[in-house]
Amino acid sequence: EPEVTQTPSHQVTQMGQEVILRCVPISNHLYFYWYRQILGQKVEFLVSFYNNEISEKSEIFDDQFSVERPDGSNFTLKIRSTKLEDSAMYFCASSDRGLTDTQYFGPGTRLTVL
Amino acid sequence: RKEVEQDPGPFNVPEGATVAFNCTYSNSASQSFFWYRQDCRKEPKLLMSVYSSGNEDGRFTAQLNRASQYISLLIRDSKLSDSATYLCAVNNGYGGSQGNLIFGKGTKLSVKP
Numbered sequence A: 001e002p003e004v005t006q007t008p009s010h011q012v013t014q015m016g017q018e019v020i021l022r023c024v025p026i027s028n029h030l031y032f033y034w035y036r037q038i039l040g041q042k043v044e045f046l047v048s049f050y051n052n053e054i055s056e057k058s059e060i061f062d063d064q065f066s067v068e069r070p071d072g073s074n075f076t077l078k079i080r081s082t083k084l085e086d087s088a089m090y091f092c093a094s095s096d097r098g099l100t101d102t103q104y105f106g107p108g109t110r111l112t113v114l
Numbered sequence B: 001r002k003e004v005e006q007d008p009g010p011f012n013v014p015e016g017a018t019v020a021f022n023c024t025y026s027n028s029a030s031q032s033f034f035w036y037r038q039d040c041r042k043e044p045k046l047l048m049s050v051y052s053s054g055n056e057d058g059r060f061t062a063q064l065n066r067a068s069q070y071i072s073l074l075i076r077d078s079k080l081s082d083s084a085t086y087l088c089a090v091n092n093g094y095g096g097s098q099g100n101l102i103f104g105k106g107t108k109l110s111v112k113p
Helices: none
Strands: A005-007 A010-013 A019-024 A031-037 A043-050 A053-057 A065-068 A075-079 A088-095 A109-113 B004-006 B011-014 B019-025 B033-038 B045-050 B055-057 B060-065 B070-075 B084-091 B101-103 B107-112
Touching: A005 A088, A010 A019, A019 A031, A019 A088, A019 A109, A043 A065, A043 A075, A043 B101, A075 A088, B004 B084, B011 B019, B019 B084, B019 B107, B033 B060, B033 B070, B045 B055, B045 B060, B045 B070, B070 B084
Parallel strands: A010 A109, B011 B107
Antiparallel strands: A005 A019, A019 A075, A031 A043, A031 A088, A043 A053, A065 A075, A088 A109, B004 B019, B019 B070, B033 B045, B033 B084, B055 B060, B060 B070, B084 B101, B084 B107
C-alpha cells in the first residue's frame, strides 16, 4: 500500500538554526500539506500546496516558514530560524483531489529546538 | 473562528463494550468529515470518512448530522487494540480551499481487559 514517508524521524537543532523537513507524498497525489502537533495539543494546519504553489496557509505559517517541491517526488518544509516554540511533531500529508478527498499522513518528524 | 470540539475523555471501558464519540463543528460550509485514530506519538491514521447517509465498517459506525453540525463514531465490541486517541477532522470548506483539515483535540480511549 502506498504511503507518505518523512525524513528525518527526529531532528534536534539549536535555536536560530535552519531546518529542512522532507516528505515524499504518495506518488499519484496532487495536493500536499504540512501540519504540526505540539506535544499534548491538537493537530494544526500549516500550509497546503498544489500545482507548485501555496494554496493556503495558516497564521502559524509566517515568514520563517517556506515550502518547496524541488523535484517530482520531494516536498520540503523549511524553518529559517528556529524558535523554542517550533518544537513539535511535523506531519506531511497528501491527497488525490484536494477539497473533499482523504488526506494520508506521513509518520512525522519530531523537531526539538534547544 | 472555525472550531471542532470533542469530549477530551479519557473513556475507560472494558473489552466488549460499546463506546460513542461525539464531535461538533462550527463551519457550516464544511464538506468533508473524517475520523482519524492516533496512537501515542504517531501520525493520524484514517479510520473512516463520514457521509451524510452514515457509514459502517465492521465494528465502526459513523454518522453525520449537518443540521446540528454534529458527527459521531460508534465502536461496538471494543478490543484492547482500539485503545488510542480518536480525532475528528473537518475540512474548512470555503470556496477555493484545497481542503485543509481542522482537527479536534481528540478523545482518548482506553480499553481494559
